[in-house]
Structure formats: structure tokens, C-alpha cells
Amino acid sequence: MKKGNTKKSSYYSLNYILKNIMNKSESTIARLAIVLFFIIIVGPLLWMVISSFKSSTEIFSNIWGLPQKWMFNNYIEAWNTGISKYFLNSVIVTVGTVILTLVLCSLYAYSIAIYDFKGKKLFFLLALCGMMFSPIVSMIPLYQEIQALGLYNKRISLVLVYTAYQMSMSFLLIHSFFKSIDKAYIEAAAIDGCTGLKVLGYILVPMSKPIFITSAILTGFYAWNEFSFALIFVKDDALKTIPSGLLAFQGEMHAEWGVLLAGLTISALPIIIFFLIAQKYFIAGISAGGVKG
Amino acid sequence: MSKKKVTPYLYIIPGLIILLVFVYYPIIKNVEYSFLKWDLFSGTKKFVGISNFIKLFKSDKFWLALKNNILYILLSLLFQVGLALVFASIIENMKNKKISAMFRATFFLPSLISLTIIGLLFSFIYKTDGVLNSILEFVHLGQFETGWLGNEKTAIFAVIAVSQWKSIGYTMMLFIVAIQRIPAEVYEAAKIDGATPSRIFFDITVPLIRDMLKITIIITISGGLLVFNEVFIMTNGGPYQSSEVLSTLMYQNAFVHGNIGYASAIANIILILSVAFSALQLMSGSKDDK
Numbered sequence: 001m002k003k004g005n006t007k008k009s010s011y012y013s014l015n016y017i018l019k020n021i022m023n024k025s026e027s028t029i030a031r032l033a034i035v036l037f038f039i040i041i042v043g044p045l046l047w048m049v050i051s052s053f054k055s056s057t058e059i060f061s062n063i064w065g066l067p068q069k070w071m072f073n074n075y076i077e078a079w080n081t082g083i084s085k086y087f088l089n090s091v092i093v094t095v096g097t098v099i100l101t102l103v104l105c106s107l108y109a110y111s112i113a114i115y116d117f118k119g120k121k122l123f124f125l126l127a128l129c130g131m132m133f134s135p136i137v138s139m140i141p142l143y144q145e146i147q148a149l150g151l152y153n154k155r156i157s158l159v160l161v162y163t164a165y166q167m168s169m170s171f172l173l174i175h176s177f178f179k180s181i182d183k184a185y186i187e188a189a190a191i192d193g194c195t196g197l198k199v200l201g202y203i204l205v206p207m208s209k210p211i212f213i214t215s216a217i218l219t220g221f222y223a224w225n226e227f228s229f230a231l232i233f234v235k236d237d238a239l240k241t242i243p244s245g246l247l248a249f250q251g252e253m254h255a256e257w258g259v260l261l262a263g264l265t266i267s268a269l270p271i272i273i274f275f276l277i278a279q280k281y282f283i284a285g286i287s288a289g290g291v292k293g
Numbered sequence: 294m295s296k297k298k299v300t301p302y303l304y305i306i307p308g309l310i311i312l313l314v315f316v317y318y319p320i321i322k323n324v325e326y327s328f329l330k331w332d333l334f335s336g337t338k339k340f341v342g343i344s345n346f347i348k349l350f351k352s353d354k355f356w357l358a359l360k361n362n363i364l365y366i367l368l369s370l371l372f373q374v375g376l377a378l379v380f381a382s383i384i385e386n387m388k389n390k391k392i393s394a395m396f397r398a399t400f401f402l403p404s405l406i407s408l409t410i411i412g413l414l415f416s417f418i419y420k421t422d423g424v425l426n427s428i429l430e431f432v433h434l435g436q437f438e439t440g441w442l443g444n445e446k447t448a449i450f451a452v453i454a455v456s457q458w459k460s461i462g463y464t465m466m467l468f469i470v471a472i473q474r475i476p477a478e479v480y481e482a483a484k485i486d487g488a489t490p491s492r493i494f495f496d497i498t499v500p501l502i503r504d505m506l507k508i509t510i511i512i513t514i515s516g517g518l519l520v521f522n523e524v525f526i527m528t529n530g531g532p533y534q535s536s537e538v539l540s541t542l543m544y545q546n547a548f549v550h551g552n553i554g555y556a557s558a559i560a561n562i563i564l565i566l567s568v569a570f571s572a573l574q575l576m577s578g579s580k581d582d583k
Binding site: 261 | 298300301302304305307308309311312313314315316317318319320322323326379380383384396398399400401402403405406407408409410413414415417418422423424427458461462466470490515519521522525526540543544547548553556557560563564567568571572
């Protein structure tokens with residue numbers, strides 16, 4: 001088994017895998033299926049990256065080859081004609097959403113997990129049942145509300161709405177984590193005179209770092225990629241986040257296909273890199289949630 | 294236990310306000326709007342009872358959209374549940390852990406990338422003079438070349454295909470997590486008994502991941518009902534509404550035609566259908582909590 005790991009050629013390893021699976025013909029089909037699917041997944045992405053270095057005409061005339069001339073310029077142009085501001089807006093909205101969600105959910109979860117009070121069950125259910133309602137369904141009333149509250153065309157509208165729809169999941173995660181913390185810690189703290197918010201801040205939160213990270217990743221991922229509200233609530237191009245900004249970008253780029261593809265590649269990179277670094281937390285997050293991002 | 298009886302309430306107030314204002318209140322408003330005839334552009338409102346719903350059920354476009362959603366659901370179940378499970382099983386059975394980790398991460402990647410990026414990329418690939426058609430020509434299947442997104446018959450399928458491309462890795466990852474919880478001894482015993490991979494799959498893997506199977510089925514069905522982004526970005530319901538789904542129909546009626554009341558009726562239909570499934574998910578999900 002160690003032999004397969006150190007060999008550079010993955011072809012060798014695939015053969016090695018073959019030998020270890022019992023029924024030869026079934027495993028061949030399985031191997032083929034996986035490899036075929038791998039090509040289907042990687043293909044378009046690879047094509048996107050390679051083509052982003054080509055000139056507009058070359059993209060169609062030389063679909064498969066490497067660029068005759070590497071147009072790094074495409075990337076510079078993409079960045080300068082809009083991608084940079086979409087990036088900034090996405091960062092602002094995402095960070096804002098994550099912070100707001102974590103703060104509100106910690107307070108909420110703290111209250112429900114630690115205190116006893118009338119109506120606790122109802123508030124618990126209210127927080128949880130938020131998960132049942134998809135934001136798409138409420139598109140129209142939300143639009144009206146945002147207009148009425150004077151939040152239209154402001155990035156904060158996105159922060160508030162995203163937080164609202166991420167609260168249930170984050171609450172679920174944080175609440176069950178708080179509940180699993182031994183009450184002894186809290187009682188000991190009370191003896192030392194530490195009560196209320198201090199308990200939350202000095203004891204519960206430091207102990208809950210993993211769940212906070214998972215929750216931050218899930219929330220951040222949602223906020224970063226959210227499209228429909230980003231489209232509807234923010235009109236000014238200068239304030240758009242990446243998902244809706246790219247659509248506008250495409251409209252502006254007319255036939256500058258290379259630049260468009262460069263823009264797409266730049267936009268896709270952060271989340272890919274982030275995932276490769278923080279894989280563990282991503283997977284913990286989605287298996288805890290089981291909800292589509 | 295706090296001396297001040299009011300502090301726990303104080304802590305939940307900020308979150309509660311956000312939830313009430315942005316999650317619960319809109320639901321109520323949705324119902325209210327659906328009983329009105331309300332023009333977005335002129336602002337005139339009028340109570341019309343259930344006539345929006347009646348008009349909806351009589352509308353061909355509604356049934357076409359619903360049909361497209363059902364197509365979406367069925368194909369998504371096939372790929373995102375069926376195929377994803379098969380792939381998960383194959384990958385988890387691989388002896389070389391580095392290779393399987395590579396496949397896992399690669400397949401999962403598309404589900405992380407923003408739909409706008411994927412939608413625009415595939416709009417490219419589907420172009421008449423684009424990548425897909427050139428591949429078909431290359432493998433001598435040129436007779437299948439078509440406008441894909443511009444062709445009424447293929448548009449919805451082209452969009453559904455993109456959804457599968459993006460999301461198979463996601464459910465596959467969920468299955469992998471579930472399969473990893475199956476103790477290795479179970480598989481070893483089966484292999485000693487001489488079981489073939491497909492028998493192992495059907496008689497051992499599938500029954501043991503039943504809970505995750507339920508969850509992914511429900512996620513996939515909800516996803517098919519609520520789908521909006523892909524369709525909007527790639528075809529906007531076209532050509533000639535052949536790829537319209539319920540949510541884009543709602544968007545069209547609300548923001549393009551300005552028929553708030555009618556659009557809200559659509560929204561309510563989507564809501565009822567999706568809440569039914571979400572409630573199921575909540576119930577089966579909580580069974581899983583250890």
C-alpha cells in the first residue's frame with residue numbers, strides 16, 4: 001500500500017487500485033466512470049483558465065490549444081474594469097454577515113442554552129424553524145420591505161437578509177455546542193463573580209472556537225455566493241457583489257471573451273483556495289448542516 | 294439562573310428582531326399580497342380574493358413551469374442522489390487514500406464556485422460555435438449539434454445538466470461522510486465472504502446510510518423546487534419560456550410585468566410545496582442528532 005503512495009505516476013496507482021478490488025470487470029467500469037467524471041469536472045474549468053489567456057478571436061478559432069500569445073492583459077483589464085470593486089463589496093458583505101450572524105446567534109443560543117424563562121420553547125422553535133423557509137419564496141415581500149425601510153441599493157440590506165437566513169443553521173450548531181459544555185464551568189465562574197455576558201465572552205466563546213469556525217465558513221460561503229438578493233437589492237454597479245456584478249460585467253464586456261473568462265477565473269479563485277486550506281472545516285460544516293449552500 | 298428575570302429576553306431580542314422582520318413577516322405578507330391585484334409600476338392595489346390562484350391554475354405557463362421543476366427534481370434525484378452515491382461508494386473503496394482524496398476534493402469543488410461563474414462559463418460552452426459542439430464534431434457525433442440553450446427542446450435539459458455538474462460533488466461528499474461512519478469490519482467480513490462490489494453496494498452500503506439518503510433526497514427535491522439562479526443566468530426562462538421554472542415565472546411576473554399579486558400567488562404555491570419537504574427534512578435530521 002505504501003508503494004502506491006510514493007509513486008509519482010497516478011496511472012500506476014490506478015492500476016494498483018484495480019488489483020485490489022475483487023471483481024475485475026465491475027471495477028473496470030467503476031474506474032472508467034470515475035475517470036470520465038473527473039474529466040467532465042476538470043475539463044470546463046481547465047478550459048476556462050486556459051482560454052482566459054487568449055484573445056477573443058483565438059478562443060473560437062483555437063478552442064483546444066494553448067494560447068499562441070499569453071494575454072496576461074486580460075486579467076489586468078478584468079480587475080480594473082470592475083472585478084476589483086465587486087470583490088471589495090463581496091468581502092464587505094460577507095464579513096459583515098459572518099460577524100452579525102455569529103454575534104446574534106451566540107447571544108440567542110446562550111440565552112436558550114443556559115437560562116430558564118417563560119416562552120423559551122417558543123423562541124427556540126422560532127430560531128430553528130427559520131430553516132424551513134427559503135429566501136427565494138419571500139423575494140417579493142422582502143423587496144417591498146427593503147424599499148420601505150430605505151435600505152434599497154445599500155449593501156447593509158444584504159448583510160441583514162443574509163444574516164436572517166443563516167441564523168437558523170448557525171443557531172442550531174452553536175446552541176447544541178453550548179449545551180454540550182459542562183455546566184460545572186459556568187457554576188465555577190458564577191462563584192468567582194462572573195455572570196451574564198461575561199460568562200459568554202470569557203468561557204463559552206473561547207471553548208466554542210471549532211463550531212464558530214464551522215459556522216463562519218457556512219455563513220461566509222452562503223454570503224459570498226448568494227445571487228438572487230444581490231441582484232435585486234443592489235442596483236448600483238459600484239456596490240454590487242461578485243455574483244450579480246459578474247452578470248453586469250458580462251453585459252459590458254460585449255465580445256471581450258478573454259477578459260470575461262479572466263474575470264470569472266479571478267472570481268472563482270478565492271473560494272477554491274480557501275477550500276483547499278480549510279477543507280476540514282468545510283466538510284464538518286456541510287455534514288453537520290446537510291443543507292444546500 | 295439569573296437574578297434579573299429580563300436578561301435572557303434581552304439576549305434574544307436582536308436575533309429575534311432580524312428573524313421576525315426578514316423571515317417570518319415576509320411569509321405573512323406573501324399571503325396577503327396573493328389576494329391582491331397590485332401593479333408594481335402604478336401602485337394601484339385592489340382586493341381580488343382567490344382570483345390570482347384561479348388564473349394561475351388556468352395558465353399554461355404555470356403548468357409548463359411546474360413540469361420543468363418536476364423534470365429538475367427527477368433528474369436531480371437520478372444524478373445527485375443515485376450517481377453521487379455510486380461515486381461515493383467507489384471512491385471510498387479505493388485503496389490509495391491520496392488518490393481518493395484528490396477525487397473527493399475535485400468533485401466537490403464545483404459546488405463551491407458561485408453559480409454566476411458556472412452559469413456564464415457554460416453559457417459559453419453551450420454556444421453554437423462553442424466548446425460542446427466542437428467536441429461532438431470531434432467524436433463524429435456532429436448530428437447532435439444544436440443551439441443547446443437557444444433551442445426550445447434542449448434548453449431546460451442543458452440547464453439541468455449544469456446543475457448536476459455543480460452539485461453532484463456536494464451530495465457525494467455527504468454520502469462519503471456517511472459511508473466513513475460505517476465500521477471497516479463490516480466491509481472486511483463481506484469481502485471474506487466473497488461479495489462482489491455491486492453486492493456490497495446494494496446489501497451493505499445502501500441500507501446503512503439510510504439516514505443520509507433521506508436527507509439528500511429531501512435536499513435534492515427542495516433544490517429542484519426552488520431553483521432560480523441557474524435558470525435565470527443561463528436562459529432567463531427562454532427561449533419562449535420553454536425553460537421557465539416556478540421561481541423565474543414568479544420573478545418575471547413580479548419585476549418585469551409588475552403583477553405583484555399574481556406573482557405572490559406563485560410564491561405561495563412554491564412555499565407550500567417546499568415547506569412540506571423542509572418539514573420532512575427537519576424531522577429526519579433531528580433523528581440523526583446524537
